[in-house]
Amino acid sequence: MFSKACEYGIRAVVYIAHKSLEGQRVSLKEIADAIDSPVAFTAKILQQLSRNGLVDSVKGASGGFEMSEGRIREVRLADIVSVVDGNRVYEGCGLGLKKCNEHKPCPVHWEFVEVRDRLKALLETTSIHDMTLGVGSGISYLKR
Amino acid sequence: MFSKACEYGIRAVVYIAHKSLEGQRVSLKEIADAIDSPVAFTAKILQQLSRNGLVDSVKGASGGFEMSEGRIREVRLADIVSVVDGNRVYEGCGLGLKKCNEHKPCPVHWEFVEVRDRLKALLETTSIHDMTLGVGSGISYLKR
DNA sequence: TTTAATTAGGACATTTTTGTCCGATTAAAT
DNA sequence: ATTTAATCGGACAAAAATGTCCTAATTAAA
Secondary structure, eight states: OOOHHHHHHHHHHHHHHHHHTTTOOBOHHHHHHHHTOOHHHHHHHHHHHHHTTSSEEEOSTTOEEEOOHHHHHHOBHHHHHHHHHTTTTTSSOTTOOTTOSSSSOOTTHHHHHHHHHHHHHHHHHOBHHHHHHHHHTTSSOSOO | OOOHHHHHHHHHHHHHHHHHTTTOOBOHHHHHHHHTOOHHHHHHHHHHHHHTTSSEEEOSTTOEEEOOHHHHHHOBHHHHHHHHHTTTTTSSOTTOOTTOSSSSOOTTHHHHHHHHHHHHHHHHHOBHHHHHHHHHTTSSOSOO
16 A cells, blocks of 8 residues: 555654654654664654654754654554555556546546545544544554 | 566456457467467466366367356456466555565555555456457447 | 654666467478 | 578666655654
C-alpha cells in the first residue's frame, strides 16, 4: 500500500506525537528503537517531514524531534503519505494505465475508484492525534 | 497497489480472454502491443501465469496464448494478483508491522482492515469475463 | 572554551523491481 | 527436411527503493 519509507514515517510521527503530548522531545535513536526501524534511513525520512513542516526538529545536544499539540491535531495521515509517497495512492489507475479516467476507464475503474475513495477519506480524516490515542494506553502498538 | 508486473499481467489476461472469446489465439508481440507493455518482461509474466494454469500457451509457429471460455468465467482477478504479487495485498499491516493483528493492532488497524476487506472482495468476485465485457464494446480500455 | 550529543546532508552500498538479450525448444508451413 | 514463427528459460542490465557511513553544523553541558 505504502512504501517502507512512508510506513516508517507514519510510525515515527505517531511516536513523536505520543511523546510530545507527554512533554518529551525525542532523539532519532530513541525513535528508531521505539518503532523498530533502521536509524539512518529513518533520519532521511524525518528530514523530509521536518523540511515540510510536519514535525519540528531541534539540533544540538538534547535536541531531537517534537510536535506542538496544535499540529498533532491538525496533521492528517494523508499529509505524511503525500510528503513521502506523493499522490500515487490516490491518483493512478489500478492497472497502471496512464490515461485511465471516467471517459476512458480501464476494466476495473469504477470498482477501484470506490475502494480508493474510501482509503482517501480514511487518510484525510485521521489525524495524528487520533492515532496516538491507543498507543499510550496499550491498545495499539508501533513495533513488533 | 499492485506491482508493475501484476498490472501488465492483468491487462494481458484481459486481452487474451477478449480475443479468445472471439476464437483467436494471440502472440506475445500482439499482446504487448495491445496493452502497451515491454515485450520481454511481459513474456516472463505470461510464463508465470501459464505455469500456474491461468492461461494456456501453445509453442511453435502460429502458437500463442489463449483461455477457454470456462476458465475465462472461473478465473478471478484475485488469482492473477495472487500468482504475481503473492498475498501481500491482503495480508500485512498498513504500517508495515510484522505482528500487527486484532490482538496487537497498529494505530490504524481497524480502519485499514475495512478498506482491505473491500478490496479483497472486489478482487475475489471479479472474473476475467467480467473485465472483458467493456473491452470489445469500447466502454473500457487496456492501453493509453 | 572544550566536549559531547545531536540533526543535516552528501556519497555510497545493497537489494528489489523492472526490463533486455540470446540460445534452446517446439511445431506449423513450405 | 528445412525454414520460419513462436514460447521457454537462463543470464544479464538498468533503475528504483532501501539502507549505511561519514563529515559538517549546531547547541547544551561540563
